[in-house]
Amino acid sequence: MTEYLTKYRKYILECLEDENCDFAKLLDYHSEKLRHFQHERFIHLIVLVLFALCTVITILAVAIYNKLTLIPLAALFMVLLVPYIKHYFFLENTVQLLYKDYDAIYKKVHGFSQEDLK
Template sequence: MHKYLSDYMKQMNRLLEENKSFTEADLQRHLDKIGFMQHERLIHFLVTMLFAIVLFLVLGIFLVTEAAFLMPLLGLILVLLIPYIFHYYFLENTVQKMYVIYDRMAERISRSAQQE
């Protein structure tokens, strides 16, 4: 997903830099991609929050019971949570950049319609 989204963003930024004109269909395709990425972002947010909640539950149980067998579980959850946080951060920031690209595309379409 990371490579797919990075490649798409590079392509869109290149097209904007080249002053390419866009159509309503291009704008709709980009809006569809935003929708897909918003869904992806939501799923990763939910999974990240689930892992964080489980981490704190297990940590709370460990602090109350001092059961040493919970330490590997805490480590495993933490090892899984950290990459999820970074991936969610990437998705969040990229979707926000997609909004900016959408605005720039819409502005370019609007300007070309006014010139006609």
Template sequence: MTEYLKNYIDQITKRLAECTELSDADDILAEHKDKIAFMQHERIVHFLVTMMFAVIVSIFMCTMLVTDNGLLIVLVTMIIILLVFYIKHYYFLENTVQKMYRIYDDILAKQKQLRDVNK
């Protein structure tokens, strides 16, 4: 997903820079709105999964404090490591979606510029 998004951002930025027709800008905008919707959904799913793992690790940590089970330390450690990777990926998704919002604004500005040129 990370590589896909990086490639998409590069591609859409290049297409926008080379865009000279209003119809092309309209096509870019429509495609970009769809991608934003997909990434917002992806971001929400990853947020929910991350929160679920945070709750699970909290439950296991509390259980570890109450009981004297050494295996829970291993389990908690594994879940914390997994949680760190989920947080890292969610951070990437959040920043990328915000970057996509800025590109959306750039597309709207490009449309306005092309409309003004065609008047």
């Protein structure tokens, strides 16, 4: 997903620089893609929260019940949680950049954007 999002954003930026682009079609296409990316981000948020809860529960079980056999599981959760958080933040930040790209495309189609309304 990281590579796909990076390539997609690069494509959108190239389209924004091309004055021969059909921005109305690009706006429709980008809106559809944005919905997919929002869904992907939401699913990853749910999984991240559940994974973090499992990590916390496992650490609490080790601390409260002195279940030393769960230490490897807690360590595994911690090791896996860090890259997952990193990936989620990449999704979050990239989707926010895509919102700005949407505003730029919208301005090319309709002649105004959110910043113009202030």
